[in-house]
Amino acid sequence: MKKKILPLLLVTMMVAFGVIGCGSGSKDNNATETNTDNMKQDTSSDESSVDTSAEPVTLKVFSNLPDRKNGQGLVEQTIIDEYMKENQNVKIEVEALDEEAYKTKFKAYTMDGMPDIVSIWGQPSFLDEVLDAGVLAELSEADYADYGFVSGSLDGFKKDGKLYGLPRNTDVMLFYYNEKMFKDNGWSVPQTYEELLALADKINEAGITPLAMDGGDGWPMAIYLTDLMVKINGDCSTIISDAIANGDFSDPVFAKATQLLADSAKAGLFQTGYDSQDYGTAMNLFTNGQAAMFYMGSWEASMALNEDIPEEIRNNIRVFTMPTVEGGVGKNTDIAAWNGGGYAVSADSEVKEEAIKFLNYMYQPDKLSKYGWENGVGMSAQDQSAYMTGNETELQLQVLDIVNKATSTSGTPVNDCGPSTFKTTIESEIQSVSNGWESVEDFLTSLGNACK
Numbered sequence: 001m002k003k004k005i006l007p008l009l010l011v012t013m014m015v016a017f018g019v020i021g022c023g024s025g026s027k028d029n030n031a032t033e034t035n036t037d038n039m040k041q042d043t044s045s046d047e048s049s050v051d052t053s054a055e056p057v058t059l060k061v062f063s064n065l066p067d068r069k070n071g072q073g074l075v076e077q078t079i080i081d082e083y084m085k086e087n088q089n090v091k092i093e094v095e096a097l098d099e100e101a102y103k104t105k106f107k108a109y110t111m112d113g114m115p116d117i118v119s120i121w122g123q124p125s126f127l128d129e130v131l132d133a134g135v136l137a138e139l140s141e142a143d144y145a146d147y148g149f150v151s152g153s154l155d156g157f158k159k160d161g162k163l164y165g166l167p168r169n170t171d172v173m174l175f176y177y178n179e180k181m182f183k184d185n186g187w188s189v190p191q192t193y194e195e196l197l198a199l200a201d202k203i204n205e206a207g208i209t210p211l212a213m214d215g216g217d218g219w220p221m222a223i224y225l226t227d228l229m230v231k232i233n234g235d236c237s238t239i240i241s242d243a244i245a246n247g248d249f250s251d252p253v254f255a256k257a258t259q260l261l262a263d264s265a266k267a268g269l270f271q272t273g274y275d276s277q278d279y280g281t282a283m284n285l286f287t288n289g290q291a292a293m294f295y296m297g298s299w300e301a302s303m304a305l306n307e308d309i310p311e312e313i314r315n316n317i318r319v320f321t322m323p324t325v326e327g328g329v330g331k332n333t334d335i336a337a338w339n340g341g342g343y344a345v346s347a348d349s350e351v352k353e354e355a356i357k358f359l360n361y362m363y364q365p366d367k368l369s370k371y372g373w374e375n376g377v378g379m380s381a382q383d384q385s386a387y388m389t390g391n392e393t394e395l396q397l398q399v400l401d402i403v404n405k406a407t408s409t410s411g412t413p414v415n416d417c418g419p420s421t422f423k424t425t426i427e428s429e430i431q432s433v434s435n436g437w438e439s440v441e442d443f444l445t446s447l448g449n450a451c452k
Contacts (some may be wrong), residue, residue: 002117054089057354060096060115064102071302090354098218103362110135114346116355118164122156123416125423134166137345137352148365148383153339165230165344166363167381172403173223176381180316181292193323194446200269203292212282213290215274218427221434222415223336224295226320228257230410231330237411244418247451249444258440259434265434275431290311302376304393319398337409339381419452425450
C-alpha cells in the first residue's frame with residue numbers, strides 16, 4: 001500500500017466509526033458447496049424478469065479461497081451464486097486452492113492458459129512477472145470512478161499507467177489473542193517487545209503455547225520481520241527498496257530485526273515445530289484454545305463469526321499490534337498494513353466480455369465491500385462507511401480503531417517488494433535463520449544474492 005493511501009483511508013474509517021458510535025479455519029477444497037445463511041442480503045429479485053434467451057456462457061474462476069463456508073470464501077461464493085441467479089445463461093465453475101498451492105498452479109496456468117477470472121496480488125514479487133508475461137487483460141479505470149476505491153489503492157495493480165486488476169482488501173497484520181484466557185491467568189497485553197517475551201515465559205509455564213505461527217509458509221514470518229523493522233526504524237520503504245535494487249542488506253535495521261526474530265523463537269514465543277507447520281495448523285492451535293495468541297492478518301477477523309470455532313473462544317478473540325522495540329523509533333500506532341489480494345481477467349479468455357462484466361459486478365459497492373464487512377473479514381479497498389450497522393463484533397471495532405489511530409503504514413511487506421527469486425529466498429530461508437540453523441549474516445547475504 002502506497003503511503004498516500006493512509007490519509008483518505010483513515011478519514012473514511014473515522015467517518016464510519018462515527019456512524020456506529022459505541023455500538024456494540026479449516027481448509028475446504030470443495031468448490032461447489034456453500035452456505036450463505038449468514039449473508040445479510042436481499043435475494044428477492046423478480047426471477048420472471050431474468051433473460052433466459054441469452055447464449056450459454058461458462059466462466060472459470062480460479063480462487064485462493066478454498067473455505068467456501070466462512071470468511072472471504074463465503075463472500076466470494078455468495079456473489080457467484082447471485083450472479084448466476086441474475087444471469088441464468090451463465091455457469092461459473094470455481095477451482096479454489098490454498099495460497100501456496102494456488103501460486104504454484106498459477107505459474108502452470110501462465111504457460112497452459114489462464115482461467116477467465118483469477119486471484120492476484122498487487123505486489124511486485126507476484127504481479128511484475130505476470131504482467132510481463134502478458135496474461136492479464138487491461139481494464140478501463142474510468143469504469144470504477146464511482147466504485148469508492150480508496151485513493152491509491154489501484155496503484156499496485158497498474159503497469160505503465162494501465163490497470164490490470166482490482167484490489168479486494170486493505171490488510172493489517174495483527175496479534176490475535178484470547179481475552180478470557182488472558183484475564184483468567186492475569187496476563188496483560190504487552191506494550192513493549194520485552195513485555196511480549198516475558199509474557200511468553202508465563203504462558204509457557206502455564207503449559208500453553210504463547211503464539212501460534214504459520215512458519216512453514218514463510219510469508220507470515222517475513223511480514224513479522226517487516227513489522228519489527230517498522231518498530232525499529234519507522235518508515236523502512238527506502239531502506240528496503242535500496243537493498244533490493246543494490247543487492248545489499250547491510251543496513252543495521254535488517255540485522256536487528258532478524259536477530260530479534262531468532263531470539264523470539266529461541267525464547268519459546270512460537271509453538272514447537274512452527275518452522276514446518278502451515279496456516280491451518282497454526283490457526284487451529286489458537287481456535288482450539290491451545291495457543292494464547294495467533295499472528296495473522298485482519299482478514300481473519302471473521303473468526304468472531306465463525307460458528308465452527310467454540311463460542312467461548314470466538315466471542316473472546318481480540319487483537320493488538322506489534323509492541324514497540326527498545327531503542328526503536330516506531331510507535332504502537334505505526335502498523336504493518338498494505339493493499340492485499342484482488343482479482344483480474346485473463347487476457348486470452350474466450351468470454352472476456354462476460355468475465356469483465358462479472359468482475360465489475362463483484363466490485364459493485366454493495367457486493368464485495370458490503371458483504372465483506374457484514375461477515376467480519378476485515379477492511380475492503382473500497383469505502384465501507386455506508387455498511388456500518390452498530391452490530392459489529394468487538395473484534396471488528398478493535399481492528400477499525402487500530403486503523404483509525406494509525407500514524408503510519410508499512411506498505412508492501414519486505415518479501416513482496418522484490419523479484420520472485422528474492423521472495424522465494426526470503427520465504428524459504430527465514431525458517432533457518434529463525435531457528436538458528438543459519439546465521440543472520442548468511443541469511444542477509446543470501447537475500448542480497450537473490451537480487452543480483
